[in-house]
């Protein structure tokens with residue numbers, strides 16, 4: 001069976017001290033209430049080392065939110081996949097719509113990032129999803145297919161098995177507007193069919209596809225009950241231990 005995953009994406013929130021407190025808070029709750037899914041905390045780069053030290057690795061995995069598209073060298077301010085890996089983090093979120101939209105990350109750039117992340121032993125949470133305009137024009141399927149083809153369908157089946165997909169409709173991110181569980185299931189099933197066409201049914205069946213976009217305790221259970229939704233990528237509701245646990249609890 002494929003993995004069920006609840007992953008937090010802190011984005012650009014929390015000082016180092018606040019982040020350690022948050023990680024500690026989540027860890028405390030989970031040490032008393034063992035999660036029935038894989039729990040991942042996605043944190044800013046500077047938090048990674050301390051968060052890795054703070055949490056019980058049997059309960060919580062740690063993820064970066066980005067990594068460089070270059071291996072090493074004169075790229076001031078960048079953080080490489082090897083550096084992320086050296087903190088003890090196991091995952092990296094790539095292709096988030098905020099990175100694509102605000103920082104101009106193209107299919108080609110993301111293809112390099114994914115390649116370097118995998119080469120350095122990181123697993124990738126690869127985000128895809130359409131804008132409101134694209135949804136209104138009924139182009140959502142074409143958009144997610146192109147995003148997969150543009151950045152991850154160059155991988156071998158073995159490499160692709162290290163990828164978790166996160167479907168995040170841009171119109172639902174941070175807006176309080178969630179896709180309905182039926183809307184989400186429809187496109188998740190489509191994404192799985194595209195993966196099956198490329199890599200075969202077995203690989204597609206083993207791929208975890210997370211939903212992201214205003215996912216919270218009150219809607220997680222209904223979303224996660226859908227056959228092709230394997231968990232969530234959580235922004236706002238990952239910033240308080242109780243809110244985040246409310247989503248993890250959907251699997252209990």
Ligand code: PGA
Nearest residue numbers: 173174213214234235236
């Ligand atoms: P949100 O963000 O839960 O705050 O909508 C999700 C994300 O961007 O990963």
